Every structure is written in structure tokens, then in C-alpha cells.
Amino acid sequence: MGGRNTYEYIRLNLPGAVPSITSVDGSITKAGGKIVEGEFRYDALSDLQISNNYQLAICSEDCTGVIQKVVYDASTSTVIEFSTPLDHGVPVPQFFQADSYDELKKCFENEEKSNLLNVHMLERLTISKSSSTSFFLGAYGITSKFNSIDVLRRWLWVFERSRISNIRILTFSTDCDPKYLRAMRLISGFFAKLPNIPIIHLCTKIRNRLLSQSASMFIGNGKISVDVLFDLIKNQSKLIHGLVKTDVYPKDRQNFSSCAKISTDDVLSALNNASDSYATQVYLRLLRSIILAYIEQSTSIIDRIYHSWITVFICRLWWTWLQLTDVEEISTEY
Numbered sequence: 001m002g003g004r005n006t007y008e009y010i011r012l013n014l015p016g017a018v019p020s021i022t023s024v025d026g027s028i029t030k031a032g033g034k035i036v037e038g039e040f041r042y043d044a045l046s047d048l049q050i051s052n053n054y055q056l057a058i059c060s061e062d063c064t065g066v067i068q069k070v071v072y073d074a075s076t077s078t079v080i081e082f083s084t085p086l087d088h089g090v091p092v093p094q095f096f097q098a099d100s101y102d103e104l105k106k107c108f109e110n111e112e113k114s115n116l117l118n119v120h121m122l123e124r125l126t127i128s129k130s131s132s133t134s135f136f137l138g139a140y141g142i143t144s145k146f147n148s149i150d151v152l153r154r155w156l157w158v159f160e161r162s163r164i165s166n167i168r169i170l171t172f173s174t175d176c177d178p179k180y181l182r183a184m185r186l187i188s189g190f191f192a193k194l195p196n197i198p199i200i201h202l203c204t205k206i207r208n209r210l211l212s213q214s215a216s217m218f219i220g221n222g223k224i225s226v227d228v229l230f231d232l233i234k235n236q237s238k239l240i241h242g243l244v245k246t247d248v249y250p251k252d253r254q255n256f257s258s259c260a261k262i263s264t265d266d267v268l269s270a271l272n273n274a275s276d277s278y279a280t281q282v283y284l285r286l287l288r289s290i291i292l293a294y295i296e297q298s299t300s301i302i303d304r305i306y307h308s309w310i311t312v313f314i315c316r317l318w319w320t321w322l323q324l325t326d327v328e329e330i331s332t333e334y
Helices: 004-013 021-030 041-051 099-111 148-164 176-188 200-210 226-235 256-264 265-271 278-294 301-323 329-334
Strands: 056-064 070-074 079-080 116-125 134-142 168-173 217-221 222-224
Touching: 041 116, 041 134, 041 148, 041 200, 056 134, 056 222, 070 116, 070 134, 134 222, 148 168, 148 176, 200 278, 217 278, 226 265, 256 265, 278 301
Parallel strands: 056 168
Antiparallel strands: 056 116, 070 079, 116 134, 217 222
16 A cells, blocks of 8 residues: 555565565566556456456546656566557557667657556456455556547447456546546536527427418327317306417417416316317427426426426327328328
């Protein structure tokens, strides 16, 4: 937990108690545990999955500041701690080859030193009572010159490669860096920038489409018609539904109050006894739910959520029916 200096301090003060750092590095290398900058340890991850038989994990990613220091790795003849280039967000391992002095000089003259270390860790999820251990997936030096799209592409790549190892990444965890937060917003769709549509104008458009003489609307075998409302006014008392003809057909096509009047609970209840009115009832119920969810100030939060979903379900079902219906056949019939 204390790092390299703490380990070296303990070793010097307790002679023979712990091996030297060189010996530890040699043992790790012989065991096949050598860490290469920019290389993800999917082979070791696959072996760990087979031995522990777990399939779910959480991936975390974070950057931390480091001291800029270039190191030569003699085993791979590469230079470490230059900023690792990203290929569609994925780091390219062993990119800076230094087989000659000229190549090494070229790296120092043209490449930027990394001031950040990006680390990927996996936390496996298990049903056993014993706590799971974290798995080091990979690390590489970078600078701040990357964007949210790079992060998003890297997460998708990690997800697909982990799935090849029979491990499903449930979620990605990171800090509050704006680039990572934007990647989360893009992949989840939360806080999306949606078009701002005036709801009152939407309600009047729905009402005006009901009054249109050129357009015909159907839901199933039923036709949406304003004649149902005129028949209601003609055959039933105003005390039952509270409507007059000017409420149904206002002179001002942007009159919102008529939208509220033709979709009241009294009107919907009165239409239950009217013949061939089911499609019109559904259409007015859609209008009523929009008003209650987005305009009516006295609507409670739970009712607002309820009517929002009613609006969504009616529109989705109606759209699905339209996709499965022969429009030309309906046009010929009516």
C-alpha cells in the first residue's frame, strides 16, 4: 500500500525478511506476470475466470498524475512513459521502438512525455461469502489530449474483449472528470439534449387534427371522428358532459381551453355509452394524459409519471399498429 519506497525502506531495516525489488520483478517475469505498457492482460483474465468460475465483473478506470520519467525496457527494446497513442480510443502497446540511437533521439525530439497514468481494474462479482480480489487489467501513460469519444470507444472495446473471455462487464466506474461523465451520458442517454416542444401548441395540434376535414385517423377498426362529440352534444344533456359546439370547434385554432374541455373526465365517461366511439376515446385519453402530465400544475408527481407513461404507451402501440397495417387497404375502404 505504501509503494516502492516504503517496500525498500522495510527491506533495508529488516535484512533478509523480504526479497529485493529486483528479485520480485524477476519472479513475476518468470511466472508470466510481466506488465507491458498499453497491453491488456486478457490471457491472465481468461485463466482467472476458468479457475474461479465467475462471469460478472465491474470495470474501473482512472487517471493519476505521475512524474515525467522516460525508462528504457531492454527486454522489448521499447521506450516507456511517452504518451501512448490511441487507436480509436485503444492504446497501442510497444509503440515506441528504440532499436538504435537515432530512433531514441527521434522519440525525445518529437514525442510528448506522459504526465498521467491511466489504470484499468476489474472487480469480479461472486456469490461466495469471501471477498473478491481486484484484477489489474492494464495501464499506460497518456496526456490529457483525448476526448469522450475515445473513452466511449475504449469501454466498448473492453466490453467486447472481456466477453470473449466469458466475462460480462456490468458497468464502468470512474471519477467525475468531464470527459468520462460525458462518455457516461452518451452511452446511457441520460440528460440528453431533446427538442423543446411547446406542450400547449402540441395539444392544439392534436385537437386541430381531430377537426381536419382532409385527414382520416384510425385505431384498429375504429375511426377517430369529431362527429362523436357533436352527437354527444346533440343527444345528451350539457349537465352530463359540459360541452357546447364552440368547445369542440373553436374559432381560434390556438385556443387551448377547448382542448381541456373536450378531454375532461365527464366527456370520457359520457363517451362510454356512445356507439363507435372507442377510437375517439383513446385519442382524447391521449390528449388528456398530455395535459395532466405536462401542463396541469396541481397534478401530483406519481400521477404525472403515470400519465407520462400512458402517453408513451398509446403512441407506441398506435405506431406499431400502423407499421403492421395495410394503409392502402384502409384508404380504399374508407
